[in-house]
Amino acid sequence: MQPNTKSVAxxxxxxxxxxxxxxxxxKYVFSTDHKIIGIQxxxxxxxxxxxxxxxxMIMRWQLAYPGAAFPMYFFIAPIALMGVVVLxxxxxxxxxxTVAGLSLVAMAALIWYLGSSDENFPDGIMLPEFYxxxxxxxxxxxxxxxxxxxxxxxxxxxxxxxxxxxxxMAFPKLNMMSYWVYFMGGVTMLISFFVPGGAANSGWxxxxxxxxxxxxxxxxxxxGMVFLISSSLxxxxxxxxxIVQLRAKGLSFMRLPFFVWAQFVTSFLLxxxxxxxxxxxxxxLMDRLAGTSFFMPSGLxxxxxxxxxxxxxxxxxxxxxxxxxxxxxVYVLILPAMGIISEIIANNTRKPLWGYKSLVxxxxxxxxxxxxxxxxxxxxxxxxxxxSAFFQTTTMIISIPSVIILSALIxxxxxxxxxxxTPMLFALAFLPMFGIGGLTGLPLGLSxxxxxxxxxxxxxGHFHYVVAPGTIFALFAGIYFWFPKATGRKMNExxxxxxxxxxxxxxxxxxxxMLIQGLAGVSRRLYDGGEQYxxxxxxxxxxxxxxxxxxxxxxxxxxxxxxxxxxxxxGEKVSDNAWEATTLDWSATTSPPLAHGNFDTVPEVHRGxxxxxxxxxxxxxxxxxxxx
Amino acid sequence: MEIPYTIETREDTGVNNAxxxxxxxxxSEVMLFGALFTTYILLRIGSADDWSQLNxxxxxxxxxLNTVVLISSSVTMVMSxxxxxxxxxKKYKLYMGLTILCSFGFLIIKYFEYSAKFEHHLYPSTNTxxxxxxxxxxxxxxxxxxxxxxxxxxxxxxxxxxxxxxxxFTNRIEIAGLYWHFVDLVWIFLFPVLxxx
Numbered sequence: 160m161q162p163n164t165k166s167v168a169x170x171x172x173x174x175x176x177x178x179x180x181x182x183x184x185x186k187y188v189f190s191t192d193h194k195i196i197g198i199q200x201x202x203x204x205x206x207x208x209x210x211x212x213x214x215x216m217i218m219r220w221q222l223a224y225p226g227a228a229f230p231m232y233f234f235i236a237p238i239a240l241m242g243v244v245v246l247x248x249x250x251x252x253x254x255x256x257t258v259a260g261l262s263l264v265a266m267a268a269l270i271w272y273l274g275s276s277d278e279n280f281p282d283g284i285m286l287p288e289f290y291x292x293x294x295x296x297x298x299x300x301x302x303x304x305x306x307x308x309x310x311x312x313x314x315x316x317x318x319x320x321x322x323x324x325x326x327x328m329a330f331p332k333l334n335m336m337s338y339w340v341y342f343m344g345g346v347t348m349l350i351s352f353f354v355p356g357g358a359a360n361s362g363w364x365x366x367x368x369x370x371x372x373x374x375x376x377x378x379x380x381x382x383g384m385v386f387l388i389s390s391s392l393x394x395x396x397x398x399x400x401x402i403v404q405l406r407a408k409g410l411s412f413m414r415l416p417f418f419v420w421a422q423f424v425t426s427f428l429l430x431x432x433x434x435x436x437x438x439x440x441x442x443x444l445m446d447r448l449a450g451t452s453f454f455m456p457s458g459l460x461x462x463x464x465x466x467x468x469x470x471x472x473x474x475x476x477x478x479x480x481x482x483x484x485x486x487x488x489v490y491v492l493i494l495p496a497m498g499i500i501s502e503i504i505a506n507n508t509r510k511p512l513w514g515y516k517s518l519v520x521x522x523x524x525x526x527x528x529x530x531x532x533x534x535x536x537x538x539x540x541x542x543x544x545x546x547s548a549f550f551q552t553t554t555m556i557i558s559i560p561s562v563i564i565l566s567a568l569i570x571x572x573x574x575x576x577x578x579x580x581t582p583m584l585f586a587l588a589f590l591p592m593f594g595i596g597g598l599t600g601l602p603l604g605l606s607x608x609x610x611x612x613x614x615x616x617x618x619x620g621h622f623h624y625v626v627a628p629g630t631i632f633a634l635f636a637g638i639y640f641w642f643p644k645a646t647g648r649k650m651n652e653x654x655x656x657x658x659x660x661x662x663x664x665x666x667x668x669x670x671x672x673m674l675i676q677g678l679a680g681v682s683r684r685l686y687d688g689g690e691q692y693x694x695x696x697x698x699x700x701x702x703x704x705x706x707x708x709x710x711x712x713x714x715x716x717x718x719x720x721x722x723x724x725x726x727x728x729x730g731e732k733v734s735d736n737a738w739e740a741t742t743l744d745w746s747a748t749t750s751p752p753l754a755h756g757n758f759d760t761v762p763e764v765h766r767g768x769x770x771x772x773x774x775x776x777x778x779x780x781x782x783x784x785x786x787x
Numbered sequence: 788m789e790i791p792y793t794i795e796t797r798e799d800t801g802v803n804n805a806x807x808x809x810x811x812x813x814x815s816e817v818m819l820f821g822a823l824f825t826t827y828i829l830l831r832i833g834s835a836d837d838w839s840q841l842n843x844x845x846x847x848x849x850x851x852l853n854t855v856v857l858i859s860s861s862v863t864m865v866m867s868x869x870x871x872x873x874x875x876x877k878k879y880k881l882y883m884g885l886t887i888l889c890s891f892g893f894l895i896i897k898y899f900e901y902s903a904k905f906e907h908h909l910y911p912s913t914n915t916x917x918x919x920x921x922x923x924x925x926x927x928x929x930x931x932x933x934x935x936x937x938x939x940x941x942x943x944x945x946x947x948x949x950x951x952x953x954x955x956f957t958n959r960i961e962i963a964g965l966y967w968h969f970v971d972l973v974w975i976f977l978f979p980v981l982x983x984x
Contacts, residue, residue: 326789326790326791327790329790329793329804329808330804330808392812392815395811395815396808396811396815397808399807399811400804400808400811403807404791404792404797404800404802404803404804404807405791405792405804430811430815431814431815432818433815434818434819434821435818435819435821435822437819437822438819438822438823438826439822441922441926442826442922445911445918445921449910449911449912449918449921450910451911451912451915451918451922452912452915452918453826453915453919468912469912469913469914469915471833471834471835471914471915472830472915473830473833476826476829476830479829480822483822
């Protein structure tokens with residue numbers, strides 16, 4: 160490697176002399192720089208998260224007050240107002256705020272369009288068909304357009320190359336393409352609201368035969384998914400090659416920050432698990448457009464009529480192909496979150512992570528196992544008790560590495576003198592919240608207790624505990640943590656703490672009642688929240704509790720949004736290594752990092768990732784590139 | 788700052804970026820076609836019909852010819868890369884040209900097969916066997932078209948790189964070749980599974 164390091168250094172010198180300015184479009188829009196692409200991913204994904212959240216709040220109105228007229232302007236006004244505030248918060252010069260402000264206004268317009276249509280809300284009352292659209296699109300947007308692009312596209316893109324000492328991703332043009340294909344996927348999904356019958360309405364899982372006979376929105380949904388799958392394929396190839404090939408000299412695999420390991424395993428999951436869903440998507444498109452019957456059994460009766468299709472297919476095939484992706488997808492949602500949390504915990508306890516090697520091996524094992532647990536989503540489909548027994552066993556096994564990771568992170572806190580800043584508060588909250596999410600999964604993974612719990616609100620409560628106060632808290636933690644790296648400024652601590660405590664309390668008021676309702680047997684996907692069912696009556700009052708908590712939580716997000724956009728220009732200026740961290744992203748680059756090449760001098764790594772409070776050192780942190 | 792290892796191999800991993808990238812891409816392609824082959828197996832096992840008789844309507848001689856054409860194109864693809872390794876650009880042009888011709892030949896034969904089916908009113912919607920037959924061969928055909936686009940670019944405008952960065956250009960042909968062999972390999976599986984079994 161020695162000769163190459165030299166040649167890189169030479170290139171760097173050459174570059175200094177021919178430093179030319181890129182045009183506005185190449186610099187900020189069609190950029191090939193991983194940092195810009197990371198920010199593009201981040202802003203887009205945050206906007207989609209907010210849109211998915213809006214859909215959920217609209218659904219929660221219906222669940223809390225079934226049959227009451229929808230007060231649309233109460234939902235639109237804050238978003239529109241915030242859009243205008245963000246637009247003008249730092250003047251009207253084109254910036255990230257302009258894009259975000261316009262997106263917020265567009266979001267308000269979309270909800271106005273949906274809310275004022277008589278097809279969705281005759282006399283202001285939500286129709287069940289529209290509730291189904293909201294349900295399907297909430298799930299799709301949150302998973303495929305919000306959380307994964309934020310966790311992988313944004314954090315992976317921005318932070319990972321910095322942490323491994325790389326000048327950029329291995330394939331910068333593919334990186335740009337991956338963002339724009341993702342963007343196209345998002346646009347496609349949004350377009351589906353404007354076709355006859357509205358957006359997809361068969362749930363984010365799109366189970367046939369329902370989805371096969373659904374309105375045009377489902378076809379658009381499938382096309383959107385093809386875009387999103389292609390985008391994540393391009394991204395994951397890029398991530399793996401970058402991590403394997405572009406590590407700085409001396410940065411062996413066992414010296415990688417755990418965040419990089421998490422992204423590495425995640426990329427393999429995206430690479431190998433998504434193609435079967437693409438295949439399934441193609442088959443469903445054939446069913447819908449070419450009249451095939453891959454997922455259609457013979458003699459299916461819909462509305463009293465036998466469908467004219469030839470039959471011979473099976474709806475179970477879709478479920479297998481779908482969950483073959485969608486279970487690894489669960490780990491795509493959680494692994495990057497664990498990576499972010501590890502960085503923040505090591506940094507704020509000022510101690511090495513406890514059991515770094517076990518964390519790494521657990522993450523790899525988790526990745527392998529996640530490919531052979533998928534059918535635990537299908538215990539109730541009649542696939543037989545032998546297969547159920549197999550998948551129940553693998554499911555119990557896969558909980559072990561998750562427990563190892565969580566335990567290692569909790570033990571890491573032991574004896575540390577913890578700095579309770581905003582990122583650390585989110586990270587600390589992640590641990591018990593993910594713990595609840597994980598533990599509530601065990602009864603679902605056992606095929607006998609699943610008989611009672613399947614398809615109830617218990618399932619919803621379980622996976623939302625993993626993703627919402629779990630992953631999304633980790634993503635908030637990451638945003639507060641790496642904000643100074645991207646902007647050179649810190650986000651406001653007071654506003655951050657208000658945001659944290661508000662969200663933390665509200666999250667539990669939203670999701671814990673779901674577990675109670677689910678145990679009482681209330682089914683998911685009911686548009687009236689279970690009002691028609693006798694067994695649901697005793698827990699029906701919780702619907703209002705959850706809804707109010709959701710709306711209050713929305714108010715607390717305003718603190719985050721204002722803090723975020725205000726701090727870009729007006730936040731407190733901090734040094735390059737704002738948190739006194741050891742990894743290369745903090746210790747070897749400027750804040751914000753150099754436009755091209757990331758590093759002043761090519762870093763060389765001499766030690767592990769978390770050498771905090773090493774006895775005999777002058778500081779309580781020893782950067783990875785500091786010589787022995 | 789240049790991205791390291793775009794051309795030269797990294798010592799401790801033994802590959803350059805593009806080669807690792809294409810192998811990862813092919814791994815995901817294996818999963819894509821793997822899912823479709825799995826679908827084939829599941830549908831065939833669950834079917835009330837005897838698929839070994841349903842596929843009698845397919846034209847085995849034409850498909851055999853197509854197999855020969857596609858394997859030949861793989862051979863010429865290797866030859867085009869080998870020519871570059873021997874610094875013989877003219878031969879590269881010849882062999883790459885032949886590869887592209889063979890790929891077109893494959894598609895033309897496939898077109899005759901498809902249109903014969905349509906003439907007899909055999910469509911994807913006719914039965915589940917034809918559904919999976921059309922889906923898999925069409926998806927494979929899309930991959931052939933993708934290969935033609937890439938190879939034609941490297942045969943035409945893309946070949947200018949030979950004058951400036953011969954090593955990088957040779958790498959590109961090797962990588963295009965890996966993809967092309969994969970497309971070939973998929974057909975080697977499709978042919979017996981759909982036509983013979």
